[in-house]
Amino acid sequence: MENKEKMKIENINLYYGEFQALKNINMNINENEITAFIGPSGCGKSTLLKSLNRMNDLVEGVKIEGKILLDNVDIYKDMDATVLRKRVGMVFQKPNPFPMSIYDNVAYGPRTHGIKQKSRLDEIVEQSLRSAAMWDEVKDRLKKSALGMSGGQQQRLCIARAFSVNPEVILLDEPTSALDPISTMKIEDLLVEIKNNYTIIIVTHNMQQATRVSDKTAFFLHGEVVEFNETEKLFSMPKNKKTEDYITGRFG
Numbered sequence: 001m002e003n004k005e006k007m008k009i010e011n012i013n014l015y016y017g018e019f020q021a022l023k024n025i026n027m028n029i030n031e032n033e034i035t036a037f038i039g040p041s042g043c044g045k046s047t048l049l050k051s052l053n054r055m056n057d058l059v060e061g062v063k064i065e066g067k068i069l070l071d072n073v074d075i076y077k078d079m080d081a082t083v084l085r086k087r088v089g090m091v092f093q094k095p096n097p098f099p100m101s102i103y104d105n106v107a108y109g110p111r112t113h114g115i116k117q118k119s120r121l122d123e124i125v126e127q128s129l130r131s132a133a134m135w136d137e138v139k140d141r142l143k144k145s146a147l148g149m150s151g152g153q154q155q156r157l158c159i160a161r162a163f164s165v166n167p168e169v170i171l172l173d174e175p176t177s178a179l180d181p182i183s184t185m186k187i188e189d190l191l192v193e194i195k196n197n198y199t200i201i202i203v204t205h206n207m208q209q210a211t212r213v214s215d216k217t218a219f220f221l222h223g224e225v226v227e228f229n230e231t232e233k234l235f236s237m238p239k240n241k242k243t244e245d246y247i248t249g250r251f252g
């Protein structure tokens with residue numbers, strides 16, 4: 001059974017000043033699936049990811065043509081950026097916890113959205129940390145600074161922080177590239193576990209990671225999507241010679 005479409009990318013062209021970073025991108029992202037974006041550095045995968053919650057709005061001289069729809073609503077024309085970013089959360093490459101306690105990191109989003117009641121915040125913090133599979137590790141030191149945690153824990157905390165506002169889509173930009181293999185494995189296991197409740201899009205330069213966690217994979221090259229298919233098919237029977245060259249390590 002095919003899952004329901006969550007986001008639709010239609011004819012997206014994106015320019016940084018004169019430079020065209022994305023060329024005519026078309027893609028449907030299904031809910032409750034993990035979609036991976038792979039490709040060499042500078043091929044447009046992170047640029048597209050950031051467009052999905054309008055992070056590129058914050059960059060000088062960006063021009064976007066085309067449409068990105070979330071549940072059939074145009075996110076650039078018909079949606080407030082704050083509402084969009086609550087529905088579409090983001091986790092960055094480098095763990096970036098706020099310089100405050102573990103508890104306050106997770107409660108930060110819900111508080112900005114007006115939740116003040118302590119019992120409700122306690123509940124959200126616990127639930128989010130459980131979702132990130134780290135409640136047992138940190139429940140006795142919630143008041144301690146998040147900056148004292150290991151890199152892998154900080155990254156899972158950032159994922160918990162993304163969960164805390166109850167998003168529908170989670171964008172991850174190379175979330176494990178700064179982590180050791182064990183922390184990486186924990187995050188990969190976590191993504192597979194939670195995809196029944198979220199739509200997940202992950203940019204990764206690690207092809208093994210894409211094969212381990214994703215349902216579908218898009219291969220990017222020079223700002224274009226060369227191939228987009230079920231992950232298993234893309235890696236076992238690529239339709240495009242360029243995809244084959246990339247995944248067999250002939251370039252990249």
